[in-house]
Amino acid sequence: MTLEPLLRFLHIAGVTLWVGGMFFAYVCLRPAVAELLEPPQRLRLWQRVFARFFVWVWGAVVLIPASGLILLGRVGFAAAPLNWHLMLTSGVVMVAIFVYVATGPYAALKRAVDAEDWKAGGVALNRIRRAVGSNLMLGVLTIGLATLGRMLG
Structure with missing residues (x-):
């Protein structure tokens, strides 16, 4: 029995969770929260949302x-299609951005919320927003490479 279908499922499930979660947070939740909540409540909400989401993202990463x-490895690095190499490259960049967010701006957001320093929390949340926006674009690009990449040749 080959493990390839299971590996593909786990790979796609992880990507779906991570990129879908970023899409929901960035495109749907962020604008709604900005309209409805004042900074203290908004920052507390984001800190709690990220605390839950990042557990899942660490698993996906x-x-x-x-x-x-x-x-x-089953195909061989040299024999792999170009789009696989491009997916690997963009995936490494995405992981690096996530690790930066989780250990930098998110840690700063947690400290700011605990200290009720709403200005510092806003700065940290803005850094997270920009990084998540970049990672979301990379995630969509990576999905495109996975699905359309064979067209590259």
Whole structure:
């Protein structure tokens, strides 16, 4: 029995969770929260949302590269199509951005919320917003590489 279908499922499930979560947070939740909540409530909400979401993203950041590298190893790095190499590159950048967000701006957001320093919290949340926006664009690009990438040749 081959593990390839399971590895592909785990890979796609991780990507769906991560990129779909970023899309929901960035495109749907962020504008609604900005319209309805004042900064203290908004920052507390985001801190709690990220605390829950990032647990899942940490799992995805382990699962996606692991499953992808196993699949890549089965084909061989040199024999893999160009789009796989591009997916790997963009995935590494996405993981780096997430690690930056989780250890930098998100840690600053947690400290600011705990200290009720709403100005510092707003600065941290804005850094998170920009990084998540970049990662969301990379995620969509990576999905495009996965699905349309064979057209690259």
